Each structure stands twice: as structure tokens, then as C-alpha cells.
């Protein structure tokens with residue numbers, strides 16, 4: 001569908017009711033007294049401005065973080081344009097206010113508003129949140145509260161909006177269960193329009209009986225309505241399972257998969273912000289899913305199978321996106337972009353297409369090998385960004401455990417190319433606390449960094465100057481639906497000890513800057529990523545105690561969470577410190593990603609034995625049990641053969 | 651190379667855009683309009699464009715100036731309508747003019763600017779406060795430098811102040827130095843006046859370069875002719 005270039009949003013003020021006009025003026029006044037007012041300005045190029053009164057269904061797409069973060073998220077761009085192309089439906093954006101605006105909103109009793117028509121959040125029909133990061137959970141409650149929507153679904157009446165959620169964290173929705181009316185598991189491109197259709201009928205019939213709508217929506221595949229399920233616990237208070245309360249509630253809930261990505265909607269009229277946002281660039285989605293099979297990576301499992309767009313399609317989309325947005329950078333995005341089959345040719349074509357317009361191409365996520373780094377180097381051309389390499393672990397043994405199929409030689413060569421040939425900065429990503437990690441692995445990490453530093457210097461590179469190797473070390477978070485869901489997170493004291501060791505040792509390596517993650521943030525991430533419904537009151541309490549944008553280091557406070565956990569008689573350690581038996585029920589068992597649990601068990605076993613599972617793209621199916629995977633060759637033999645198959649070496 | 655000078659307004663909610671926001675907005679508008687932009691040389695080519703006398707956040711303007719270079723000539727009126735389609739009405743372009751590409755950018759020539767501040771509920775002491783500003787020899791204000799705060803005397807940069815009262819509101823005209831040789835910001839002057847109730851609206855009416863005798867606008871109108879035309883009697 002071809003569209004005109006850059007549509008501008010001119011709101012028709014005279015069609016708006018008086019009361020709303022006042023809200024608009026109030027907000028204009030507020031803009032004069034907050035920091036970075038462009039966050040709340042709206043009316044960007046390609047934003048969709050209509051009269052909300054004319055819409056049959058009015059949807060708010062909410063992102064529980066500041067504008068500059070939410071506007072960088074691809075999923076939101078997809079749904080915004082997709083939904084606004086549906087007849088009768090109007091979708092607007094809402095982001096979390098920063099502290100200064102929050103204070104003004106509360107003082108002046110102004111509700112949180114949408115960017116386009118400045119409508120109060122509680123006046124929408126539905127509010128859909130993107131669930132991207134565990135530490136955004138308090139921000140969800142914050143936005144609901146500022147938007148005057150009751151926090152619990154059980155407290156909402158017929159005239160309150162329905163609160164929807166979707167995104168990667170919907171794969172373990174339990175800590176959020178009481179706050180959401182409905183969650184979409186998996187791809188939203190088909191599911192959301194189906195929900196809106198049912199909603200429209202319900203509204204036409206007089207919008208009476210929330211349960212009626214919810215039970216009907218629950219019949220759609222991939223839809224989880226938490227209130228139609230009950231969690232239960234055994235005598236010791238251990239999680240024992242989840243049961244459906246009504247026949248409409250399916251168990252398990254199978255994720256939605258858009259199988260034909262080539263013909264699935266993709267936005268071409270990106271909203272162009274006035275202010276600088278985190279990822280200030282246009283985005284192409286080369287493929288969805290990832291075939292690498294890194295065992296710690298939730299995205300690698302839940303987004304299966306790999307679905308690609310053709311190079312011709314991508315080229316067409318690129319041209320239109322750049323024309324419509326005027327953006328000067330185009331990111332070739334996916335979970336591992338150098339795996340795209342004809343990536344070199346695609347880059348050549350796009351560089352040709354944009355030669356006279358100076359559009360910079362970028363590759364956000366790459367394998368840690370020379371092929372990938374050479375690709376990045378072609379695009380680098382003196383831009384400040386630098387090259388990111390993620391070996392994740394310091395020794396080959398540990399890289400085998402996590403199934404990161406990259407060798408030390410790969411990493412060294414890649415880093416040397418970047419540092420020497422392009423004088424680029426190199427960012428190295430590692431994780432500590434991975435299953436089976438020992439001191440040897442940490443020594444290996446330091447040694448690897450040292451070798452990179454040496455390799456980067458020899459052969460005429462810059463001798464002195466600021467550090468050009470940034471080592472960023474995060475803490476392993478055992479995620480639901482991965483082979484490591486049966487692994488514990490390392491204890492905080494031990495993480496701190498290992499961070500100390502690295503800080504001490506890496507200081508001795510020339511040209512290296514070291515950064516690490518806050519241990520208490522990692523602990524909460526793990527707790528919420530594995531939590532059950534009993535954590536919902538903890539999230540609520542953390543919000544009541546002042547938790548807002550907890551994903552921001554400077555706004556985060558662990559003590560609020562500690563107090564909330566104490567009040568509920570729970571401990572974070574109980575959620576993250578266990579290694580449950582394979583037979584134990586897990587709080588996310590009712591969410592079905594399509595991957596057989598037996599496969600995850602086998603991968604876990606293989607990990608502990610240091611066995612590699614090959615990249616399953618191109619005919620090396622590992623038998624994960626996914627039914628709708630076009631590359632599938634093996635069916636998993638349930639129950640048999642577990643744990644005994646010898647590890648396969650690549 | 652062909653150079654165009656664009657004169658646009660800035661008002662309403664869009665006064666909240668910073669200079670960098672504005673730069674981003676216009677570059678993207680030019681790119682969307684599909685004009686053949688000329689780029690700088692080097693590793694990281696940027697469009698060749700320049701804004702004259704960046705305006706502080708929160709201030710409206712009747713005349714902001716942007717100059718940019720194209721590799722092919724374009725009709726001024728077409729440029730104007732093509733760009734206006736890519737901009738909100740609060741940043742509307744009033745005029746586009748082709749100018750000499752070899753002349754320096756306007757921003758290096760700007761010497762002064764005329765502002766108006768409207769006080770909705772002026773306090774009684776306003777007139778005497780303005781008078782005492784005019785009579786003082788030194789007016790120190792605090793400015794944030796790169797690292798530290800420093801005190802600057804802005805008195806030499808205040809060329810003239812003129813207060814007008816009409817139907818309950820007061821209008822303060824401020825003719826201030828601006829540009830490379832130093833200047834005063836309207837906010838700095840207003841801070842030296844007694845506190846007011848309500849929002850004071852500040853608008854930049856015009857910028858001026860040095861003419862043969864008098865200051866002149868970039869279009870060549872002298873300051874006194876401008877004041878006459880706008881019925882500002884000083």
C-alpha cells in the first residue's frame with residue numbers, strides 16, 4: 001500500500017468538546033514548565049490525528065517508560081500504524097510522565113493523557129501496554145493510576161477501559177495477572193485486530209458486562225484472560241499449578257505466530273520525533289526469530305521459528321520508510337542480523353539506493369565473528385558508534401554450555417579488525433553467574449580481554465589515547481521458557497565478589513573501561529521473570545512506596561522492593577535461588593511457546609555436559625517440537641531419549 | 651551550489667523545541683521534501699545548513715532564519731510550499747529567498763534582536779523598575795559556563811528598553827545585542843524585573859545586522875523604518 005509522503009497531524013480543535021479543549025490548554029501550559037517538553041508535545045510527522053469522537057473503537061497504545069524509550073520500540077510502531085489503518089479504529093500513544101510532569105499532573109488534578117488528542121487515559125475504550133522489561137512493572141501501575149484507571153481488573157466497571165498487554169514478558173504474565181484484563185501471547189499483528197473486532201461488537205451492544213467480552217475474547221487463540229484462571233499452592237506454600245475456571249479459558253494458552261512475515265503488515269510511515277530518542281533511526285525487520293539457540297536467551301526460544309522477509313520486500317520498504325520519515329539512519333534489525341542469508345547483497349543494494357541521500361545503515365545485533373564484524377566495518381566509516389561483540393563467556397567450555405557458537409579466534413580476529421583496521425571502539429558483552437561458571441571462566445574472560453587489547457595495539461594502531469575497549473558485564477538472569485529455567489541465579493554476595501575480581505583485574509589491562517549491572521536490579525529482574533501471582537501485591541506495594549520508572553538506575557531503589565517483599569512475607573531468593581526439578585510445576589507452564597518441555601530439558605542436560613546444539617537454520621533442525629516451523633525436520637520423541645543423547649560437537 | 655534563506659515563525663506549543671530539536675526537524679523536513687541537499691565533505695557528511703541566532707526555549711518568533719545549500723536550483727515558492735507541507739503551522743515558513751552561496755551565513759552577521767514581552771497583569775512598580783535598569787551602569791547576571799557559573803555584565807548588551815501600557819497590559823520592547831560579539835537574553839533582562847503574576851509571553855520580532863548607517867533587517871529595512879512600520883514609537 002503506497003502512501004503519500006509525510007502526513008502531518010493537524011488537530012481539529014473546533015470539533016473538540018469544551019471540556020477537552022480546556023485539557024488541551026492546561027497541557028500547553030504544563031509544557032512551559034517541564035524539562036524536555038517535546039516528550040509530551042505529540043503532533044509529530046506521521047502521527048495520526050483524528051477526532052476521537054468519530055472512532056468506533058478508541059485504543060491507547062501505552063509504553064511503560066519515557067517517550068524516548070517507548071518511541072524506540074519497533075513493536076509499538078508496528079501496532080500503531082497497523083491499527084490506525086483499520087476502519088473505525090483510532091489508536092493513540094501514551095508514555096510515562098517524568099517526575100516533574102507527574103507532580104504537576106497531581107497538583108493540578110490533570111489525568112495522564114494521550115499524545116495525539118490529549119485524551120485522558122481513562123476515557124479510552126482499551127489501553128494496551130507493551131511488556132518489554134521486568135523493571136517497567138511499577139511504571140504500568142503508575143500510568144494506570146495517573147490515568148485514573150483502577151489498578152486491578154476486578155475493580156474496573158463497564159465504563160473503565162480494558163487493560164491489555166503483550167510483548168515478550170507476557171510469556172510469564174503471572175506477577176501482573178490481577179492488573180490485566182487480557183494478555184496477548186506471541187505476535188500481535190493478527191491477534192490485536194481480532195480482539196478489537198470482538199470489542200466493537202460488544203460496544204455496539206451497549207458495552208454491558210465486562211466478563212462477556214473477556215470470555216468471548218478468551219476463545220481466540222493466544223489470548224490469556226488471567227481472571228478466568230486460578231493459581232493454587234501445595235501445603236508448604238509451593239506453587240502447584242494454574243487451573244481454568246471457565247470452559248472458554250484454554251489450557252495451555254498457545255502463542256500466536258504470524259507465519260508469513262513477507263505478507264505481514266510492516267509500518268512505512270514512522271512517527272518522526274522532534275526530540276532525540278534512544279534509537280533515533282528507521283528500522284527494517286529482516287527476520288523474526290533466531291536459529292542460534294543460545295541457551296540463556298528467552299527471545300531465541302519464544303520468537304521461534306525463524307521467518308524471513310525477502311530482500312526485494314525489504315528494499316521496497318526501506319525506500320518508502322526513508323522517503324516518508326526523512327530519517328538519516330536505517331537499522332537492519334533482527335535478533336542476529338548477520339544470519340540473514342543474503343546480508344551482503346542486501347547492504348550493497350541499499351547503499352546504492354541511498355548513495356546520494358547519505359542514509360547510514362547500521363546492524364544492531366551481530367554474531368561475534370569476523371564475517372559479522374567485517375559487515376559492520378563496511379558500514380562503520382568513521383561514525384562514532386563502534387562495534388559490539390558479545391562473546392558472553394570467557395572460556396570455550398562455558399561458551400559451549402550456553403551454546404554460544406563462537407570461538408576465541410573468531411572473537412580475537414573480529415576485535416582486531418575493528419580496533420586496528422577501523423580505529424573503532426569495541427564494546428564487549430559478557431555475562432557472569434552463568435550455570436557452571438567457575439573462577440577459571442572469569443580468568444578466561446580477563447585473559448580474552450587482555451589478548452584483544454594486545455591484538456588491537458599491534459600493527460600500527462593508536463598507542464595511547466582514551467580506552468577503546470568497553471567491557472560490559474551483566475548478571476545472568478534465568479528466564480522462563482529457556483533451558484536455564486531450571487537454573488538458579490547466583491547469590492548477590494557472590495556476584496559482587498566476582499564483579500570485584502573483574503574490576504580489579506581489568507584495571508590492569510590497557511585501554512579497557514569496565515561497566516557492570518546493579519546486582520539488586522538483576523535480582524528483581526530474575527524474580528519477576530520467574531514469579532507467580534503472589535508477586536502482584538509486591539509490585540503494587542513497590543508502586544505505593546514510590547516505585548515509578550524503576551528501569552532507570554537513578555530512580556531505582558531496592559529498599560522499596562525489599563519492604564514490599566517483607567510485607568508479603570516473601571523473599572526474592574525463594575524465586576531465584578532454586579533449581580526446581582524437571583517435574584515441578586512452573587508458574588509459566590500454562591503458556592505454551594510451542595517448544596516441547598522435553599526439548600528444553602534435553603538442552604539443559606546437554607548444557608551441563610558442555611554439548612553444542614547446531615544453528616537450526618538451513619536443514620539442521622534440532623527437534624525443538626515446534627509444529628509450525630517451516631524448517632522442521634525432527635519430531636521430538638516425548639519422554640524417550642531424554643538426557644542420554646551424547647552431546648553433538650559442531 | 652545554490653543557497654536558500656527560509657524565514658519561518660515559531661509559536662504555540664512548538665516554542666518548547668530546543669535549537670537541536672529544530673535543527674533535526676528541519677533536516678528531516680528537507681529530506682522528506684526530497685530537495686537535492688548539498689552535504690559537507692568527510693566521514694560523516696551532514697547537510698550544509700545554518701540557523702541564524704538560535705532562539706531560547708519558550709520564546710515565540712516572527713522571524714527565524716534558516717539557510718541551506720542545494721546542488722540544483724529550485725523555485726523559491728515551490729520550496730516554500732513543499733516545506734510547509736512537512737512542518738506544523740506553528741513553524742510555518744513565511745518566505746523563501748535565494749541568496750548568494752558565497753556570502754557568509756547570516757548567523758555570523760547578526761548583531762541585535764528586537765523582542766517584545768507582554769505582561770498580562772503588570773505590577774505597579776514595573777515602570778520604575780524598567781527605568782532603574784536603564785539608568786544602571788552595570789547589570790550582572792549569572793550564566794552557566796561549561797563547568798562553573800560565572801557572572802556577566804549584560805548592561806552593554808541592552809541597547810534600549812521601552813515600556814508601553816495599554817488596556818491593562820504592559821508591553822516591554824527590548825532591543826538587545828545578540829550574536830558572536832556577545833549579547834543579552836530576554837530571559838536575563840526579565841529576571842531583573844519584579845515578579846509578575848501570570849505567564850509573560852515573549853516574542854522575537856526581528857533580528858538585525860549592521861547596515862551602512864543604522865541596523866538593518868536581513869531584508870534591508872532599517873531599524874527606524876521597521877519601528878515606524880510596526881507602529882512602535884520609542
Ligand code: SF4
Nearest residue numbers: 616621622623624629
Ligand atoms: S523445529 Fe527444528 S528448525 Fe524449527 S525452530 Fe525448532 S529446532 Fe529449529
